[in-house]
Each structure stands twice: as structure tokens, then as C-alpha cells.
Amino acid sequence: MADADTHQSTEQCTALTEDGERCSRPAQDDGFCYQHDESDPTVSDSQTVDDEQTQDEQQAQETDETDESQPQSRDLTVDMTAEEKTDPETVDADVETDHDEIAGVLAVRRTVQSTAGELIGREFDAVSEIVPTDDGWRAVVEVVERRAVPDTQDIIGRYEIELDDGATVHGYRRLDRYRRGDTGAFE
Structure with a gap:
């Protein structure tokens, strides 16, 4: 019975207003508002079906707008070009991965994470890049140079750290500084 009451209260009045629009008030038992x-x-039955679909779409849109905290599923294939789509059957599943190279990157990451704050003398924030070079590795890290309230106003320094093949640090230099909330320069 609760379902019937809920369904009844969401039905729209079937009368037309003076300007020819459908009345937006909820309908009572007879299909009309007070x-x-x-x-x-x-309105005709076909208009009623169309209006109900439009009303359902509007309710779904309002729900999306008001409930942004919950993740929304989206069909990503609509936005993808033909080049971006990949058929899983055409992907070579037997591609060999160089586990030594992955282990090297992970070793560099661990070294950089554990030493960046102490090396630079600031609070470590993130590793944003690790790239192999001819002489070893280059890592770009971000450190908090000055805390602020709100934290979007923190001053972040981007530093480049040079490491050899054995993940031993050989030097570092500051690349730039920015406010945490200012991402325009990186887009």
C-alpha cells in the first residue's frame, strides 16, 4: 500500500493550463489536481507517456546534480574515437614484461620517498615522475614548502632528483614552485 501511495503522489495532473501546458501539480485519485x-x-494518453518519460529524465538529472558525492557510472565508449577503442581479442596477451625494469622503478620510488624529505629539508608530498636516463634515473618529487589554510594555498616545490643505476642519489635541484590549487600550468 505504501508503494501505491508513493506512485499516486508522483503522478501528474492530466489537465491543461490556460497556456496549453500540462498542469504540474500532483494528481489525486481521479487523475486531476485539487x-x-x-x-x-x-492531455492525450500519448502525451501522458511522453510527459512521464520527460519527468523521469528530469528527476534523474536532478538526482545526478544533487548527489555528486556518489560515483556515477558512465558509458565511456561514447566519448572515445575509433582509434581509442581496443578490441580485447586483438590484444596480445603473451606480451613479456621486464620485471627487472619494474623492480628498478619501484626501488627508485622507495629510495626517493624515504629520502626526499630529509634530502630537501621539507615535508615530502608525492613522487610525480620517474624516468630512466643514460646515467641512471631522474625522479621529480613534490614537497610542501609552506603549509597554509586552506591547504589549496600550500606552496609546493617540484624537485628533480638524480640517481644512478643502483638508486643512489647524486643530486637534486628545484624545478619550480606553485600553489597546490594552481594546476593551470600543468594542464
């Missing part, structure tokens, strides 16, 4: 009755002009 202001209209059978003597008023009404």
Missing part, C-alpha cells in the same frame, strides 16, 4: 476536474481540457 484545482482541475473532468470538465477541464486534458
Whole structure:
């Protein structure tokens, strides 16, 4: 019975207003709102179905707008070009991965994470890049140079750290500084 009451209260009045629009008030048992009755002009059954679909779409859009905290599923294939789509059957599943190279990157990451704050003398924030070079590795890290309230105003320094093949640090230099909230320079 609760479902019937809920369904009934969401039905829209079938009467037309003076300007030819459908009345937006909720319908009572007879299909009309408190202001209209059978003597008023009404919408046809096909218009009622279309209006109900439009109303459902509007409710879904309002729900999306008001409930942004929950993740929304989206069909990503709509936005993808033909070049961006990949058929899983055409992907070579037997591609060999160089586990030594991955282990090297992970070793450099661990070294950089554990030493960046102490090396630079600031609070470590993130590793944003690790790249192999002819002489070893180059890592770009971000450190908090000055805390602020709100944290989007923190001053972040980007530093380049040079390491050899054995993940031993050979030097570092500051590349630039920016406010945490200012991402325009990196886009």
C-alpha cells in the first residue's frame, strides 16, 4: 500500500493550463489536481507517456546534480574515437614484461620517498615522475614548502632528483614552485 501511495503522489495532473501546458501539480485519485476536474481540457494518453518519460529524465538529472558525492557510472565508449577503442581479442596477451625494469622503478620510488624529505629539508608530498636516463634515473618529487589554510594555498616545490643505476642519489635541484590549487600550468 505504501508503494501505491508513493506512485499516486508522483503522478501528474492530466489537465491543461490556460497556456496549453500540462498542469504540474500532483494528481489525486481521479487523475486531476485539487484545482482541475473532468470538465477541464486534458492531455492525450500519448502525451501522458511522453510527459512521464520527460519527468523521469528530469528527476534523474536532478538526482545526478544533487548527489555528486556518489560515483556515477558512465558509458565511456561514447566519448572515445575509433582509434581509442581496443578490441580485447586483438590484444596480445603473451606480451613479456621486464620485471627487472619494474623492480628498478619501484626501488627508485622507495629510495626517493624515504629520502626526499630529509634530502630537501621539507615535508615530502608525492613522487610525480620517474624516468630512466643514460646515467641512471631522474625522479621529480613534490614537497610542501609552506603549509597554509586552506591547504589549496600550500606552496609546493617540484624537485628533480638524480640517481644512478643502483638508486643512489647524486643530486637534486628545484624545478619550480606553485600553489597546490594552481594546476593551470600543468594542464
